[in-house]
Amino acid sequence: MGQHPYFAPQEFATRLARLKERLHASGVDAALFDEIEAMTWISGFGSSANRWRCVVIPLEAEPLFLIRALDASVCRQRSWITDVPTFRDWEDPVPVLAESLRARGLAEATIGLDFDSYGTSIARMAALKGALPRARFVNIGAMVAELRLIKSPAEIELLRRAAAIADEALRRAATVCVPGGTQREAAKVAQQTFVEMGGDPYRPGPITAGRGWDFLHGHLGDEPLSAGDVVHIELTPRIHGYSSRVMRCVVLGEPEPERLRATEILAELQDRQIAAMIPGALAEDVDAILRDGVIRAGLRESYDNITGYTLGLYGDAGPRTSDFTRILHPGATWRLEPGMVFHVYASAGGAALSESVLITETGPELLTHLPRTLLINR
Incomplete structure (x- = not known):
């Protein structure tokens, strides 16, 4: 598990607990976050969108941080998330994500996203639906932004x-x-x-x-x-x-x-x-x-x-x-x-x-x- 240079592990544990409480109330099985602010607040690490990347938080299974292989090492150093599936720069990240979700039993899950996220394009959403045709994607809004309002x-x-x-x-x-x-x-x-x-x-x-x-x-x-x-x-x-x-x-x-x-x-x-x-x-x-x-x-x-x-x-x-x-x-x-x-x-x-x-x-x-x-x- 990575060590953040400022926040203690309990800080992230508290954030995760607050987030899961909101996710449970929204009726989803898992949520996907691809805005850098949300990813950083949840995991302790965020990277640019030169290659698409995301954090997935299931209610029951282990979380994951999907990221390009070049950035995986520093991600593991900074983040408490231990499962970091990767892809090469010229590869499509969506199939890698889909396989990780299937391995967690989430191929037919209700998955929450912020439909106003600047990280999810129309093409990306179509690719997600194509890779996980039996999953249901629903809008959970700017959930992390709301949680971030009250500072620790x-x-x-x-x-x-x-x-x-x-x-x-x-x-x-x-x-x-x-x-x-x-x-x-x-x-x-x-x-x-x-x-x-x-x-x-x-x-x-x-x-x-x-x-x-x-x-x-x-x-x-x-x-x-x-x-x-x-x-x-x-x-x-x-x-x-x-x-x-x-x-x-x-x-x-x-x-x-x-x-x-x-x-x-x-x-x-x-x-x-x-x-x-x-x-x-x-x-x-x-x-x-x-x-x-x-x-x-x-x-x-x-x-x-x-x-x-x-x-x-x-x-x-x-x-x-x-x-x-x-x-x-x-x-x-x-x-x-x-x-x-x-x-x-x-x-x-x-x-x-x-x-x-x-x-x-x-x-x-x-x-x-x-x-x-x-x-x-x-």
């Missing part, structure tokens, strides 16, 4: 460490945002800080410079910075895939009074929003504090994006940069629970602020701790 103490510890990295990396990146510097230099400093402080060598997050009022989520540029520029920095460090996030704006020179006012209003509204993030709070009510407040203050005519989303585990090679399993928006009727972690973010009037927030039994806890204001390089 070990997961929360990783998110705390990632938040500390985010704070320090943003502080250091901001110091090189000076006339003659570049966004690329800020990105380099941020990523160096990630690795130096024990984070994963992953991309730093959006870093964008401009002079207008609406340039968040832009592209990294090489033009030298100059007085009057504003650099938007949103950093997304990870430790073993677990990411906390923080966002600030750096002003080169004297900030405009309007931008200062917008930042103060956003900070006050977001403070109120965070204070309302208590167990049992209705998500749409938490969202409305910021959304409606920004519009009432005249900072935006409309607020078309969400104001927060869940944080947690991100796959090294997944297509999603954010986890929208739960998002704060008008009409969000779910309630906050202890153990949830969110990235709450606000932008208007040429300013932007964000924090990583843990919901505890007694209320919200900020994981990120930078000053909640514009960062000014005069």
Whole structure:
């Protein structure tokens, strides 16, 4: 059995027990997972989809991790799953999977999948049905994503460490945002800080410079910075895939009074929003504090994006940069629970602020701790 570098075996045993309880309630005999986040959360290991791979969890029989032969060794090192059937890169993995399921008596089983999985194409589903014609494939939805919403103490510890990295990396990146510097230099400093402080060598997050009022989520540029520029920095460090996030704006020179006012209003509204993030709070009510407040203050005519989303585990090679399993928006009727972690973010009037927030039994806890204001390089 493999040994994970951070989580103890009991962590995975608890996850497996929670998952099997949900699977039993859904009426399936086994479930197949091929999104990297789900595979990693269940097994301790995930790989890219260059070749299709999956984890299968039967209710009764032993689980299996189907993977290309090239990746089998590291899979066995990291995962508690001991049955790792393999295939060569030029071979079709589906017959190998079908044989493994037949060996477990699952050739005629009810098998659950997430029909919205980015890992299962229409062609893949057809191949599965062709290889197992007597099996029944049913939709169990994003079951693992739902289970992942409530973080364990070990997961929360990783998110705390990632938040500390985010704070320090943003502080250091901001110091090189000076006339003659570049966004690329800020990105380099941020990523160096990630690795130096024990984070994963992953991309730093959006870093964008401009002079207008609406340039968040832009592209990294090489033009030298100059007085009057504003650099938007949103950093997304990870430790073993677990990411906390923080966002600030750096002003080169004297900030405009309007931008200062917008930042103060956003900070006050977001403070109120965070204070309302208590167990049992209705998500749409938490969202409305910021959304409606920004519009009432005249900072935006409309607020078309969400104001927060869940944080947690991100796959090294997944297509999603954010986890929208739960998002704060008008009409969000779910309630906050202890153990949830969110990235709450606000932008208007040429300013932007964000924090990583843990919901505890007694209320919200900020994981990120930078000053909640514009960062000014005069």
